[in-house]
Amino acid sequence: MEEVLSLSERVFQLWIHAPHVARNAEAGQFLVLRIDEQGERIPLTISAVKGDLVRVIFMTVGKTTGRLSMIPEGGEIRDIVGPLGRPTALQTYGTCAVIGGGVGIAGAPFIARALRGKGNRVIGILGARSAPFLILEDEMRGACDETFVATDDGTKGQKGFAADLLRAVVAREHLDAAWIIGPAIMMKVTSEVTRPLGIRTFVSLNPIMVDGTGMCGSCRVNVGGKTRFACVDGPEFDAHQVDFDGLLTRLRMYVDEEKEAMEHLHHGQCGAGR
Amino acid sequence: MRGVAGCGEGDLEGNFGEAEPGFSPDEAVEEAGRCLACKKPGCVEGCPVSIDIPAFIRAVAGGDFRSAARILKAENMLPAVCGRVCPQEIQCEGVCVLGVKDRPLAIGKIERFVADWERENGVELPPVALPSGKRVAVVGSGPSGLTAAAELARSGHAVTLYESLHEAGGVLTYGIPPFRLPRDVVQAEIGAVLSLGVDLRLNHLVGKSVPIRDLLSYDAVYVATGAGLPFFMGIPGEHLNGVYSANEFLTRVNLMHADRFPEYDTPVRHGCHVAVVGGGNVAMDAARVARRLGARATLIYRRREEEMPARRAEILHAKEEGVEFLTCANPARVLGKDRVEGVECVRMQICGEEQDGRTWFEPVEGSGFVVDADVFIVAIGTSPNPLLPRCLEGLECGRLGNVVVDGEGRTSLPHVFAGGDVATGAATVILSMGAAKTAVKAMNRMLRGEG
Structure with a gap:
C-alpha cells in the first residue's frame, strides 16, 4: 500500500503496489482483493495505473471496505488478483459520453482517456449526491473534451441527476456511444435516456463475486434473456439488454449478514465482543 | 437472532472433521x-x-x-x-x-x-534430475497441474505454477469438503510438490495478470485450468437469492470458511431446508455441507438412484447423514419473490433408452409438486473455464469449450499441452492426474528434442 487518501467523508482512494495487476490493466477492468486470512474477496474497479501501482476508490459501506479504509500507508493487503474482466471495447465511435455516478466515477476517467486515445470526442458527465461526494472532477475534466457536473442537492454544478445532464446532451448533439458506471439503480435510470435514441450504451456491472475468474457463478446477470457472468463475460454489457431488477435483487442478497458483520467489527474494536 | 443461521437440524452441525476413519x-x-x-x-x-x-x-x-x-x-x-x-x-x-x-x-x-x-x-522427497535448463509453465494448481508440476520438476525443469486463487489446490481446496479431504492433508501434499523446486505464483490469472506472450516464452506450457464455469438449469427463478451453483456454495464454505462467519468475513445462506439438484459427487458434497450448516437437505435427481453418477460410498454417506433423496423428479421453477421460497418439481418417468444405453426419462405431465426450500443448489456439472482458451489465439477447442488434445495432451499450438477437466470436461481427480503424467512424458520428449 503506497498511499491512502480520503476523498470525502466515506470515500477513500488507495494506490496499491501490485505490478502483476498494474502492468497489464486496461480501462474497464477490475481486481479482486482479500485483506487478510479472515477476509472476503471483493471486486473493485481499477481506477488508474501508474507504473507498478494501481488505484482503487471505494466507499465504506460494509465491514470489508471499512477495514480497507483503516489500513495505514505502508500496510499490506494479503491478496490481489487482476486485472479481471474484459476491457472496455475501444473503437473509434465518434462522439462518446462517459457518465459516472457516485463512487462509480472512480472508473470513468480511465475509460474516458482510453476512448479519447482512440480519437473519439468524449463528453464527461458526473453525478453525485452532494458537493463533498463529488470525486475526480479535475481528472475527468482533463480526460474529456467537455465535462458536466450535477449534484442531487445542487451544491455543485446543476441541481439534478446525471441522467438529466445526459438528456440535455442528447437533445443538443448526436452521440455515437455512451458508458455508464455507477450504482445499479443509477445505471438503470440513466440508460433509459439513450434507449429510445438507439445509442449504443455500455454499463459496468457490479454484482457480488467470489473468485472473479469464472468459477463460482455468483455474478450471473440476465443479459438479453441469457445468463452471463460479469467476471468473464463483462463487466461491461449492453445497457439495454441488462435485467437491472434481477441485478438489484441479487445485490441485496446479504444485507442481513452485512449488518451482522459490521456489528461484529465494532464489538471487536471496543473490546466488548466475543 | 442470526439471519443466516441454520435450523439446528441434527447433530452434524459444525462438524467438518473427517467422516471416514482410516486404518491403524x-x-x-x-x-x-x-x-x-x-x-x-x-x-x-x-x-x-x-x-x-x-x-x-x-x-x-x-x-x-x-x-x-x-x-x-x-x-x-x-x-x-x-x-x-x-x-x-x-x-x-x-x-x-x-x-x-x-x-x-x-x-x-x-x-x-x-x-x-x-x-x-517425515516426508521423504523423490529424487530430482539435474537441471535441464528448460523453463516450463503450468497453469492451474489443481490435481492435474500439481501432478504435472511435480513430474516436470523431477525431470529437472524449472517449473512455474500459476494459480488464480489465493490458495493452491484447485478443486481439492475449494471444491471437495474437508470432511472428505482434510485441509492439512491437501496442504501437506502441495507442500511436498513445492519442495521439489516448483515456483508457485498465487493470485496470477494467466491471460490477464500474465500476458500470453510471457506464457508462450516458456519452453513448454501445460494448461490445467479445470472445468470452471457452472451450468445452471435455465429454469425460471434461478436468479433468486438463495440459489447457488454448487461451486459457489462449496467455495464459500471450503475456501472462504463461511461456516465460521462472522469470524471470517464471507457469508453463506445456511437455510432451513436446502434442495440440491444433481446426482454426482459434487451434489453429495453440497448436500452434506448443507447438513453441517444445520439445514435439512433434499437431493433432487431426475433419474433413479442406481443411475446416479456419484460413487456408491458417497451416496451411502449422504444417506447416513440424513440427506433425503427425491429421485425421478426434476426442478421446473424456483419459487419466491426475492428469496427462494420453494422449488416446483415434476415427476419423471422412464421412456426408453438413450443411444448411449442410459435410461431416458421424461416429465410426467401435470405431476407438478413443490419442495419446500429456502436454499437451492444447482449441481448439474460445469463446463471448461473459457478464460485462457479465449486468450490463446489458434488454440483449437471443442463444441463444449474443451481444449482439444491428442492422446498425449498436445494441443493445436506448438509447445502447449493441456489435460484434466479443461480437456475432458468434468471428470475425476485421478483421471486428471493420469492425463498430466501422460502429457509430461510427451513434453519431456519434446524438450529433449525427440519430437
Whole structure:
C-alpha cells in the first residue's frame, strides 16, 4: 500500500503496489482483493495505473471496505488478483459520453482517456449526491473534451441527476456511444435516456463475486434473456439488454449478514465482543 | 437472532472433521496380507497413474511403511488425496481378483494409511534430475497441474505454477469438503510438490495478470485450468437469492470458511431446508455441507438412484447423514419473490433408452409438486473455464469449450499441452492426474528434442 487518501467523508482512494495487476490493466477492468486470512474477496474497479501501482476508490459501506479504509500507508493487503474482466471495447465511435455516478466515477476517467486515445470526442458527465461526494472532477475534466457536473442537492454544478445532464446532451448533439458506471439503480435510470435514441450504451456491472475468474457463478446477470457472468463475460454489457431488477435483487442478497458483520467489527474494536 | 443461521437440524452441525476413519497400522498390515500377489496384476492397469500396487502392498504387509511410501511417491505425489477421493471401486479395486468371491483388497485405504503415516513420520522427497535448463509453465494448481508440476520438476525443469486463487489446490481446496479431504492433508501434499523446486505464483490469472506472450516464452506450457464455469438449469427463478451453483456454495464454505462467519468475513445462506439438484459427487458434497450448516437437505435427481453418477460410498454417506433423496423428479421453477421460497418439481418417468444405453426419462405431465426450500443448489456439472482458451489465439477447442488434445495432451499450438477437466470436461481427480503424467512424458520428449 503506497498511499491512502480520503476523498470525502466515506470515500477513500488507495494506490496499491501490485505490478502483476498494474502492468497489464486496461480501462474497464477490475481486481479482486482479500485483506487478510479472515477476509472476503471483493471486486473493485481499477481506477488508474501508474507504473507498478494501481488505484482503487471505494466507499465504506460494509465491514470489508471499512477495514480497507483503516489500513495505514505502508500496510499490506494479503491478496490481489487482476486485472479481471474484459476491457472496455475501444473503437473509434465518434462522439462518446462517459457518465459516472457516485463512487462509480472512480472508473470513468480511465475509460474516458482510453476512448479519447482512440480519437473519439468524449463528453464527461458526473453525478453525485452532494458537493463533498463529488470525486475526480479535475481528472475527468482533463480526460474529456467537455465535462458536466450535477449534484442531487445542487451544491455543485446543476441541481439534478446525471441522467438529466445526459438528456440535455442528447437533445443538443448526436452521440455515437455512451458508458455508464455507477450504482445499479443509477445505471438503470440513466440508460433509459439513450434507449429510445438507439445509442449504443455500455454499463459496468457490479454484482457480488467470489473468485472473479469464472468459477463460482455468483455474478450471473440476465443479459438479453441469457445468463452471463460479469467476471468473464463483462463487466461491461449492453445497457439495454441488462435485467437491472434481477441485478438489484441479487445485490441485496446479504444485507442481513452485512449488518451482522459490521456489528461484529465494532464489538471487536471496543473490546466488548466475543 | 442470526439471519443466516441454520435450523439446528441434527447433530452434524459444525462438524467438518473427517467422516471416514482410516486404518491403524495393524489393520493396514492385516489387510495388505490379503493380497494374492497376482502374476499379472490387473490393479496396476486399473490405476490411471500406474502405481506399482503389488509392491507397495507387499511392503505394507511386511510392516515396511517407509518403502511403501517411496513406491507410491514414485508414481503419485498426491497419495493421501488419492487414497481418499479416487473411485477405487471402478479402478484398482474393481479388477482385484479377491473381489470375485469376497471383497476386493482395500487398496485405497491402504494407500491413505501409508500417505498419512509418512506425513506423521517425515516426508521423504523423490529424487530430482539435474537441471535441464528448460523453463516450463503450468497453469492451474489443481490435481492435474500439481501432478504435472511435480513430474516436470523431477525431470529437472524449472517449473512455474500459476494459480488464480489465493490458495493452491484447485478443486481439492475449494471444491471437495474437508470432511472428505482434510485441509492439512491437501496442504501437506502441495507442500511436498513445492519442495521439489516448483515456483508457485498465487493470485496470477494467466491471460490477464500474465500476458500470453510471457506464457508462450516458456519452453513448454501445460494448461490445467479445470472445468470452471457452472451450468445452471435455465429454469425460471434461478436468479433468486438463495440459489447457488454448487461451486459457489462449496467455495464459500471450503475456501472462504463461511461456516465460521462472522469470524471470517464471507457469508453463506445456511437455510432451513436446502434442495440440491444433481446426482454426482459434487451434489453429495453440497448436500452434506448443507447438513453441517444445520439445514435439512433434499437431493433432487431426475433419474433413479442406481443411475446416479456419484460413487456408491458417497451416496451411502449422504444417506447416513440424513440427506433425503427425491429421485425421478426434476426442478421446473424456483419459487419466491426475492428469496427462494420453494422449488416446483415434476415427476419423471422412464421412456426408453438413450443411444448411449442410459435410461431416458421424461416429465410426467401435470405431476407438478413443490419442495419446500429456502436454499437451492444447482449441481448439474460445469463446463471448461473459457478464460485462457479465449486468450490463446489458434488454440483449437471443442463444441463444449474443451481444449482439444491428442492422446498425449498436445494441443493445436506448438509447445502447449493441456489435460484434466479443461480437456475432458468434468471428470475425476485421478483421471486428471493420469492425463498430466501422460502429457509430461510427451513434453519431456519434446524438450529433449525427440519430437
